[in-house]
């Protein structure tokens with residue numbers, strides 16, 4: 001990771017001044033240079049073809065109107081309208097729902113016309129204020145090369161807006177409000193033990209205005225339907241499923257375009273209905289941009305690979321380094337340089353304790369440095385249960401048709417850097433629910449090591465419902481299913497299972513999400 005630019009001041013930087021050296025460097029990359037790859041010299045050229053920004057930065061860099069102004073959408077020509085919800089409230093800029101076939105997409109041609117007129121008249125034309133500094137790059141086009149950031153638009157936009165209707169005091173009389181059930185919701189949330197691949201355990205619903213984007217993501221992907229069950233009014237509950245289905249689809253590790261197009265129809269229903277179910281005030285730019293997300297996904301690829309998450313995370317870490325109030329820029333560069341030197345020095349440290357200390361504190365999680373344990377194939381197991389437990393031995397023999405008299409068992413195991421637990425091993429995480437290659441779902445009871453193989457003995461879960469669909473498109477289903485925990489034991493090899501999220505609602509009834517999110521939270 002490199003800091004390319006840093007602006008310290010009372011206000012936002014002048015983007016032309018700030019970006020000029022960056023654009024000069026990018027132009028040099030466009031001219032190309034000789035590079036030797038495996039002893040073969042080639043002339044390599046690099047082009048910037050896609051970019052992603054938060055909303056204020058986007059309007060500044062593209063030199064276009066902000067998202068809360070007329071023609072503030074950089075993907076279409078819908079101007080939006082000014083809206084005042086009540087006499088007392090302020091004016092908002094909202095984008096009323098328009099059917100998909102009436103979307104007037106911005107194109108290269110009408111951007112060029114608008115830019116020409118804007119330059120000639122000195123006035124803003126269809127949101128275009130003037131030249132974008134990135135226009136100097138060969139293949140960067142402000143409209144087509146700029147992706148919508150789902151982190152700000154969906155997680156901190158749409159979902160945060162919904163939270164305001166559900167929990168804020170000023171909306172307590174709204175039919176969607178669950179404010180009077182917050183205590184029960186908080187209790188359910190505190191009982192959730194997510195697996196380790198979810199970055200954090202859930203925080204209190206009372207602090208939801210402080211949640212970070214990935215907490216909203218975990219909530220909506222995994223917890224919402226379990227936590228809101230029998231609390232959220234039925235109509236709103238059914239309606240929320242549409243958004244969950246859509247988010248699951250666009251964040252999937254692999255996306256089938258035909259499936260995406262079908263799920264888009266559900267999303268369009270969602271945006272069409274939201275104004276009536278909540279209020280016109282909810283139609284802010286993030287809600288409007290939902291209608292452009294599918295096109296962005298098709299054009300840029302899965303949005304998980306093009307978003308502001310990594311940069312925001314880095315900003316957060318950098319801010320933690322700062323203690324002074326003066327000379328902030330100097331302090332940041334000094335601390336950052338020290339951290340980078342220590343980080344690279346750590347590769348030469350032989351003392352593992354010192355090395356761990358340095359690497360855990362100095363590793364910047366960014367686009368090119370990720371903590372990964374891939375490649376490790378060693379198995380370590382802890383907390384050996386009673387090896388000669390006759391129940392374990394007979395169970396193993398029965399499930400495998402073997403005739404062993406003794407087995408090695410344990411309740412916690414780590415393989416390829418991934419921790420698995422038996423549900424008897426109590427921690428703040430639940431690393432015991434899995435789906436196997438043959439689509440069996442289980443909760444781990446015990447691990448058995450036999451002849452260099454690790455077996456997982458589990459209680460089988462059976463699916464009882466998966467009614468997460470839109471009435472119009474009943475075959476489109478979410479990855480969230482409701483399961484019963486049975487008393488039947490099953491056996492799998494550890495290498496054949498994948499951890500999934502389990503939300504216990506009652507003793508024998510639970511929500512299970514089969515959504516594979518291991519690619520999301522790196």
Ligand SMILES: [Zn+2]
Pocket residue numbers: 073074075076077078288289292
């Ligand atoms: Zn638009």
